[in-house]
Amino acid sequence: MRTVTKEEAENAKNNLLNWAKEGKISKGGQLGEWVYRKINPNNDLSNVEELIITSKTPNAQQKNWKTPNEFPNCPASINENGLLEYVQGLVKGSVFSKNKYGESIVDSAEINSATNELFVLTNGSGIKPYALAKVYIEGNNFIHESMGSFFDLNGAQKQFNLALGREWDGDDSIDDFS
Known part of the structure; x- marks a missing residue:
């Protein structure tokens, strides 16, 4: 005190x-x-004030994500099935995003049908190699919002499941305490 x-x-x-x-x-x-x-x-x-920047991909913006990224599987145009088209290209092992520092590889990708938001769990490099992103359509753009990065896969999977509206009955991780 x-x-x-x-x-x-x-x-x-x-x-x-x-x-x-x-x-x-x-x-x-x-x-x-x-x-x-x-x-x-x-x-x-x-x-x-939230950080919103234009990505290197047409029709895409990034929210709370400082480094401009390219999203190779992001659809070129937006329509009512845009998120469904997007998630179909995000198979495990494919590249979700890439920038001058490296690539983020898809571990899991699913749409929360209640909120009409796509959540993507990725694996990359660095001290916190796992990351969670939320993607949604706003106007004429796919908005890619950073939902955080994680030290271990268990912590990232927990947040992925919670974002999808599911219960988490897995173990705690170091990310719960950082």
Whole structure:
């Protein structure tokens, strides 16, 4: 603990109450400087600027994904069956995305029919080699949104299943604590 301003004390109180209401331990599982900052309990991100860039593939944009990518299996045109056409090309072992740093290889790809979003679990290189992306159609673009990267496949599969609206009964992974 440290000496705090009146505003920081109020933020800490609200954040701890919201944390208790959620009933789950946050990533890291410990208190830190975050507790003194104002956090929106409803996850309303309307005032947060999101990073959206144009990808190297026509009709594609990237959200919360800094490096421009090429998406080799992304359909050239958008229609009402665009996501279905997209997922059919994303077979295990195919290239989902590539950039100047390397390629991300498809491990799993499925559409959440309830949300009409395509989720793609990939394997690549680096410290966190597994990644999850969400793809959806907005206007005349396929939006490829980064949903995070993971240290091990188990952690990535957990988030993939949860994104598809499924229960997870597998083991915990290091990603649950990072």
